[in-house]
Amino acid sequence: MDLAISEATWLQSLGPHSHELLEQVGDVATECAKRADEHDRTGTFPAKDFDDLAAAGLNAATVPREHGGLGLGPLNGDTLTLWLMTKELAKADLSLGRCWEGHTNSLVLLQALASEQQQERWFDGVARRGQKWVAWSGEPQARKPGEGTRFGTSITAVEGGWVLDGTKAFATSATGADWALLLVNTAGPGGARHADAPPEGLLLLACDLSDPTVTVDESWWDPIGMRATASHVVEFGQTFLPEENLIGTPGAYLHQGWQSAFTPHYAASFLGAAEGAFDYALEYLARQNKTADPYVQQRAGSMKVNIETSHLWLAHVAQLWDSGQRAGAQRAGNSARHLVEHLALETVDHCVRACGARSLVRPSPVERILRDLTFYARHDNDDHVLATIGRAALGETHDSSFFKP
Known part of the structure; x- marks a missing residue:
């Protein structure tokens, strides 16, 4: 694929090691793509994909080098390489890309907030044993039509730690992860996103998911897309979380705005x-001998420009993170997340219109891409994202992480 404009700007910023890593990820992604349809049909976590990433030495991407990782991400001065790795995996299977995001973002949080002793303990499990991490906050309080109960957790302080009861929804990688970072509120249900309690009530606690008091309810997760993320409801029944598993100071996740480091990662x-x-459209249109059609040419041109533009925005935001311009990175990250959502959805629409209905018939990957992207773009409400960008431009008080007024 010719991305000459983008190559002149963002590819030249990557060193030889980054190019090697992206080539490795591309090789793994090729195999992952072959399994994507089966994972989607069965709604099963892509465990073999993560095994392949671990075997290739890629699963510890955001673990610092001194702890045996690759040292990528916004805390290590090499953000774009991480996001381009994510792009390659999401290109193979968007559900895999989401599970990978959750894993790598969790390790960024450990590097940012965990003690040195905690990092030594948990990073070793990732780098040496291929352990998989996630971060769960989801406790939506408003019921949808037909929903009988709210989701949510309650936490009680006890000697030596806390006891957790309740449920979390949208728990990505629920049947595949080994450890979870739990965002729980001492004020009651709501997690980080849906709680109105003071920030100091938000705890970040590591939970060993092999604990028998942690169970997964697989009956709830039956979505139109992103099925293989296995984002089930997870239930905690008197789950003990020891003091040594508390990460950072209470409220640090909100006070330091860590969610804003992950917003542009979704755009990747x-x-x-x-x-x-x-890529599917280029191959399909060539095989169908439709490349001389001027309307097809316009759609191909639009797709190419959309993808180039998205790369340039990601490279821009990554550079801001890598140069320590955190406030600028937060603002630009929200803009990139908003814009790339629209460019990506428009690109898929161009593909379908240029290729026709057969592109939506399995085993065409476009059928799955359309469902997955439509669903995953709801991860944040884009109306709220755009309003937050506007509030920042107008000098109004705003929440750059969760897009609240």
Whole structure:
């Protein structure tokens, strides 16, 4: 694929090691793509994909080098390489890309907030044993039509730690992860996103998911797309979380705005889905001898420009993170997340319109890409994201992480 404009700007910023890593990820992603349809049909976590990433030495991407990792991400001065790795995996399977995001973002949080002793303990499990991590906050309080109960957790302080009861929804990688970072509120249900309690009530606690008091309810997760993320409801029944598993100071996740480091990472996954549709369209249109059609040419041109633009935005935000311009990175990250969502959805639409209905018939990957991207773009409400960008531009008080007024 010719991305000459982008290559002149963002690819030249990557060193030889980054290019080697992206080539490795591309090789793994090729095999993951072959399994994506089966994972989607069965709604099963892509465990073999993560095994392949671990075997290739890629699963510890955001673990610092001194702890045996690759040292990528916004805390290590190499953000773009991480996001391009995510793009390649999401291009193969957007559900895989989301599970990978959750894993790598969790390790960023450990590097940012965990003690040195905690890092030595948990990073070793990732780098040496291929352990998989996730971060769960989801406790939506408003019921949808037909929903009988709210989700949510309650936590009680006891000698030596806390006891957790209740449920979390949208728990990505629920049947595949080994450890979870739990965002729980001492004020009661709501997690980080849906709680109105003071920030100091938000605890970040590591939970060993092999604990028998942690169970998974697989009956709830039956979505139109992103099925293989296995984002089930997880139930905690008197789960003991020891003091040594408390990460950082209470409220640090909100006070330091860590969610804003992950917002543009979602955009990298959106871009992967768009690039997957574009590659399919180029091959399909050539085989169907439709490349001389001027309307097809316009759609191909639009797809190419959308993908180039998305790369440039990601490279821009990554550079801000790597140069320590955190406030600028937060603002630009929200803009990138908003824009790339629209560019990616438009690219998939161009693909479908250019290729026709057969592109939506299995085993065409476009059918899955369309469902997955449509669903995953709801991860944040884009109306709220855009309003937050506007509030920042107008000098109004705003929440850059969770897009609240």
